[in-house]
Amino acid sequence: MNALRMKDRPWMLGTIIAGGVGLGFAASQHDFVTMFVLGPRRLELLYYLAASCGIVLGALAILWDDLLGTREFLAQRPVTSDAMARSPLQACVVVLLSWMVIVPIFAWCMTAFWSGMYDLSYGAGFPEILATMMVAWPACAIGCVAAAMPAPWWLRLLLASTLTLSTALLISGVAATDGVSSHLGFAFACIAVAAVLFAIAGFFNKQRQDPDRPWPVPTRIVGGVVLVLAFGHSLTALGREALSNAVNTAQWEYPQIVRLDDKVGLAVRTKNWRNWVECDADHAVIGEPRPRADFVEIDYRAQRMRDVLEAEEPRFRDHFRDRVSLANRSDLYMHQDGRVWVRDRRRHQLHVTGVGPQHEKLPKGMELGYVDDVGKDPNQRSVIAEGADSGRLLRFDETAGHFVDLTLPDGDRFESVGYVREREAKPNVGEVSPLAFLFVHDDSISFIRGKNDSYAMKDGELVAFEPPVREKATVATSVRGEVIGKDPLSFVVEVPAHDGLASFRHEFQPRTATERFYAGLGMTFSVIRPPLTQASCSLLCDDETAPGVFVDRLIAGGKRVWLLLLGFAVAGVGAWGIQRRLLRIGASDHARRFWVVASALVGPIAVLLAVLVETPRRHARPNVVPAPAPRIVSVSECEEVVA
Amino acid sequence: MSSAVVTFDGVHRWFGKSHVLRGLSFEVAPGQVYALLGRNGAGKTTALRILLGFLAPLAGSAHVLGRDCTDLLPEQRGRIGYVGEEHRLYPTMTVQQAVNFEAATRSTFRKDFALEAAKRCGLRSGQRVPFLSRGQRAQLSLILAVASGPDLLICDDPALGLDVVMRREFLDVMIDLLADTGCTVLFSSHFLSDVERVADRVGILHEGALLVDARLDDLKQRVRKCIWVPNGDAKPPVGDNVLRVGARRQGFDLTLLDATEAMFADLAKSGELSPPEAPSLEDLFLDITGPEQPGMLREPIEQFLSKTGGA
Numbered sequence: 001m002n003a004l005r006m007k008d009r010p011w012m013l014g015t016i017i018a019g020g021v022g023l024g025f026a027a028s029q030h031d032f033v034t035m036f037v038l039g040p041r042r043l044e045l046l047y048y049l050a051a052s053c054g055i056v057l058g059a060l061a062i063l064w065d066d067l068l069g070t071r072e073f074l075a076q077r078p079v080t081s082d083a084m085a086r087s088p089l090q091a092c093v094v095v096l097l098s099w100m101v102i103v104p105i106f107a108w109c110m111t112a113f114w115s116g117m118y119d120l121s122y123g124a125g126f127p128e129i130l131a132t133m134m135v136a137w138p139a140c141a142i143g144c145v146a147a148a149m150p151a152p153w154w155l156r157l158l159l160a161s162t163l164t165l166s167t168a169l170l171i172s173g174v175a176a177t178d179g180v181s182s183h184l185g186f187a188f189a190c191i192a193v194a195a196v197l198f199a200i201a202g203f204f205n206k207q208r209q210d211p212d213r214p215w216p217v218p219t220r221i222v223g224g225v226v227l228v229l230a231f232g233h234s235l236t237a238l239g240r241e242a243l244s245n246a247v248n249t250a251q252w253e254y255p256q257i258v259r260l261d262d263k264v265g266l267a268v269r270t271k272n273w274r275n276w277v278e279c280d281a282d283h284a285v286i287g288e289p290r291p292r293a294d295f296v297e298i299d300y301r302a303q304r305m306r307d308v309l310e311a312e313e314p315r316f317r318d319h320f321r322d323r324v325s326l327a328n329r330s331d332l333y334m335h336q337d338g339r340v341w342v343r344d345r346r347r348h349q350l351h352v353t354g355v356g357p358q359h360e361k362l363p364k365g366m367e368l369g370y371v372d373d374v375g376k377d378p379n380q381r382s383v384i385a386e387g388a389d390s391g392r393l394l395r396f397d398e399t400a401g402h403f404v405d406l407t408l409p410d411g412d413r414f415e416s417v418g419y420v421r422e423r424e425a426k427p428n429v430g431e432v433s434p435l436a437f438l439f440v441h442d443d444s445i446s447f448i449r450g451k452n453d454s455y456a457m458k459d460g461e462l463v464a465f466e467p468p469v470r471e472k473a474t475v476a477t478s479v480r481g482e483v484i485g486k487d488p489l490s491f492v493v494e495v496p497a498h499d500g501l502a503s504f505r506h507e508f509q510p511r512t513a514t515e516r517f518y519a520g521l522g523m524t525f526s527v528i529r530p531p532l533t534q535a536s537c538s539l540l541c542d543d544e545t546a547p548g549v550f551v552d553r554l555i556a557g558g559k560r561v562w563l564l565l566l567g568f569a570v571a572g573v574g575a576w577g578i579q580r581r582l583l584r585i586g587a588s589d590h591a592r593r594f595w596v597v598a599s600a601l602v603g604p605i606a607v608l609l610a611v612l613v614e615t616p617r618r619h620a621r622p623n624v625v626p627a628p629a630p631r632i633v634s635v636s637e638c639e640e641v642v643a
Numbered sequence: 644m645s646s647a648v649v650t651f652d653g654v655h656r657w658f659g660k661s662h663v664l665r666g667l668s669f670e671v672a673p674g675q676v677y678a679l680l681g682r683n684g685a686g687k688t689t690a691l692r693i694l695l696g697f698l699a700p701l702a703g704s705a706h707v708l709g710r711d712c713t714d715l716l717p718e719q720r721g722r723i724g725y726v727g728e729e730h731r732l733y734p735t736m737t738v739q740q741a742v743n744f745e746a747a748t749r750s751t752f753r754k755d756f757a758l759e760a761a762k763r764c765g766l767r768s769g770q771r772v773p774f775l776s777r778g779q780r781a782q783l784s785l786i787l788a789v790a791s792g793p794d795l796l797i798c799d800d801p802a803l804g805l806d807v808v809m810r811r812e813f814l815d816v817m818i819d820l821l822a823d824t825g826c827t828v829l830f831s832s833h834f835l836s837d838v839e840r841v842a843d844r845v846g847i848l849h850e851g852a853l854l855v856d857a858r859l860d861d862l863k864q865r866v867r868k869c870i871w872v873p874n875g876d877a878k879p880p881v882g883d884n885v886l887r888v889g890a891r892r893q894g895f896d897l898t899l900l901d902a903t904e905a906m907f908a909d910l911a912k913s914g915e916l917s918p919p920e921a922p923s924l925e926d927l928f929l930d931i932t933g934p935e936q937p938g939m940l941r942e943p944i945e946q947f948l949s950k951t952g953g954a
């Protein structure tokens with residue numbers, strides 16, 4: 001309703017201008033070429049600022065009348081509650097749309113101004129800016145939901161926090177399945193989440209709940225479900241992180257399989273990590289500590305629980321490096337599609353370059369980098385373009401101004417660029433004392449690793465290069481242990497016979513007090529997880545490498561049924577306890593049914609929510625004693641009317 | 644069913660452990676100007692907020708314009724004008740914009756009438772709301788509430804914080820705007836002299852309960868105040884007719900309700916009695932709500948007398 005928009009104009013105008021300028025500056029964090037010629041990989045500052053601005057916008061829109069003290073003045077209008085509830089949400093949409101127009105234009109103008117380049121044909125960064133800013137939509141909806149929820153302020157803040165974490169995990173999971181987000185996928189995920197949350201905010205905004213009364217049935221259904229989902233998802237994710245840490249720490253405490261002298265056995269690090277000490281099959285320490293260098297670790301890949309709290313800003317391109325500096329105060333830029341430009345920093349000019357004099361595009365998948373020249377001039381280095389998949393290596397000829405093929409000697413095939421510390425490559429720098437490395441020049445130098453040999457650049461030519469000892473040692477201990485079993489706590493490792501040593505087999509499980517402590521901690525976190533997700537994980541989750549929030553690898557695939565049953569028992573006790581409490585405080589049948597079911601399905605998280613939400617019924621005092629009739633009464637002048 | 648514009652029927656309301664309204668019941672007839680009086684914290688604002696649907700009663704019910712207050716529709720809201728305690732208006736608006744906002748949100752709002760009234764009160768249309776004085780803001784609030792021609796005007800202590808001159812001016816504007824409109828008015832106030840000027844009926848609220856619900860002229864007829872100095876050890880009168888017995892250095896101040904000639908004759912016989920006179924509203928209010936008084940609800944008069952030793 002336009003009439004209601006009149007009172008919202010000041011904050012709408014303020015947020016359009018302040019948000020547009022602030023986000024515009026955030027979108028100008030790179031130079032013009034990176035932003036609009038190549039297109040940025042990710043816009044971290046813009047992402048977080050847009051999310052923050054979105055939350056503030058949503059909260060401001062809903063709380064504007066509370067801030068001004070005009071809530072009741074507004075509520076006295078003869079306007080339907082639907083129109084009243086919709087009005088701030090529509091205003092938010094207007095502001096968000098304005099940002100989507102202002103910010104890209106502002107960023108283009110700002111970067112063009114600072115870079116001194118005004119070429120309208122470049123606009124590669126617009127999709128990234130627009131897609132990144134889409135996060136403001138769900139964030140704004142979160143602000144609206146949290147501000148409109150008829151609940152105490154602290155519960156609203158908690159809801160905003162949990163919804164933020166929950167939606168970030170959800171959007172990140174949907175949009176970035178392989179680490180790189182698609183623009184449309186990310187935008188669609190944001191819009192879908194925002195639409196659901198705006199609908200909930202609209203519902204909440206219609207409820208002007210009396211704080212001294214419990215939620216009516218519709219509010220409890222919507223509000224309760226929102227709370228249970230938001231808290232359930234985010235606390236389950238946090239609990240899953242704690243569970244992972246505990247299980248991985250227990251595994252970290254297990255001894256390492258090592259080769260010592262002429263046998264394979266178990267050893268653990270001493271507290272100062274400098275020495276190792278042998279241990280027996282029960283993980284008990286035997287023997288004296290010995291220097292770490294005496295042991296050769298035998299690697300094995302036990303199942304570990306992955307982190308799940310990895311919601312971060314979207315990455316739209318998987319460039320490793322799209323800009324390198326040349327010696328003559330110029331920069332070389334490469335687009336993901338293989339186009340390359342040279343930019344003179346003094347003249348702000350952009351020239352197209354490429355492979356050979358024809359300036360052809362670089363093959364797809366190539367990355368720009370450097371190879372250090374270990375010749376006479378220690379500061380010299382060559383700009384290269386490397387393609388590990390294609391095995392092709394190009395070097396940028398600064399004199400000719402284009403790339404030329406760099407062929408490895410003896411028909412060797414390029415594999416990767418390696419790095420080694422300068423002091424390792426040049427033993428004459430010297431190892432003085434344990435603290436000396438702090439004072440020794442510790443730059444690394446890069447070299448080219450071919451299939452057969454390694455090469456360093458020396459005075460512009462490739463010469464064979466002997467990798468340092470550390471590189472060789474990695475190859476020497478390449479015997480790996482085979483892990484049998486997918487459980488992260490109990491598994492068997494078999495090391496095959498090699499180099500004249502007998503095969504080795506050990507069954508890992510918590511044996512020492514420390515290992516048992518961490519394993520027990522992990523199981524405790526497992527028990528308090530939502531029984532619903534635990535049951536589905538136990539029955540359906542066969543792929544134990546899945547990193548999902550809902551995967552608990554202690555019980556996945558039907559393992560440790562007793563742990564699952566214990567979780568059900570804990571949830572059952574919680575449901576019974578909450579039923580008793582709600583009866584005691586005089587809650588309605590609906591409230592009791594809702595929270596008992598929620599506690600049985602979601603476990604202790606729902607029990608905690610029920611305690612927070614369903615407060616004692618002060619309104620329901622049974623002994624309402626009416627006050628005595630007034631002492632002085634005149635006859636009523638109201639007439640009786642027959643209905 | 645009653646023709647009342649406003650009906651409170653046994654309304655109770657708590658805030659936490661504080662019992663603010665204790666079974667409030669009264670009615671306001673069409674066209675009546677009803678003043679709700681009471682000390683700070685008596686429950687006046689809570690009662691009005693319940694009436695406007697901003698709070699729900701925890702027991703009992705309240706109806707306005709024939710509809711339950713917890714479920715008011717835009718139709719009823721359009722017929723109610725409201726002037727809040729602090730005259731809250733959008734501080735981002737000018738007088739003209741405030742009028743435009745009202746006109747846009749109320750179909751019956753008379754914009755020309757409002758602008759003309761504002762002009763008469765000395766308000767310039769370009770003046771911004773934050774720069775209006777408290778009195779000007781009160782006047783503007785009243786104009787905005789009245790210009791839509793409401794059937795019921797609810798004012799929550801509208802003259803609070805105004806000086807004597809502004810208060811008088813505000814009342815004049817109110818009387819002027821409402822003249823011959825037939826609008827029912829329910830307002831709360833601390834200023835009893837103002838109430839005497841405009842109200843038809845008063846309700847005195849004390850600690851959440853109504854002590855008085857009477858027409859103003861009825862009160863003046865039925866309540867009498869006198870000074871009585873007893874002869875010897877004569878006891879002051881007790882009973883339903885005695886509203887208050889206040890001890891004096893010599894004798895008692897008596898506030899009597901519906902006292903008969905026979906009762907005055909008895910008092911005159913047992914002591915010296917000043918000529919009975921109708922108390923002012925302020926005197927009556929102090930007599931029944933003052934802190935040093937026995938209170939009409941808390942303590943029976945007999946108990947009070949036994950404590951004070953009778954004289």
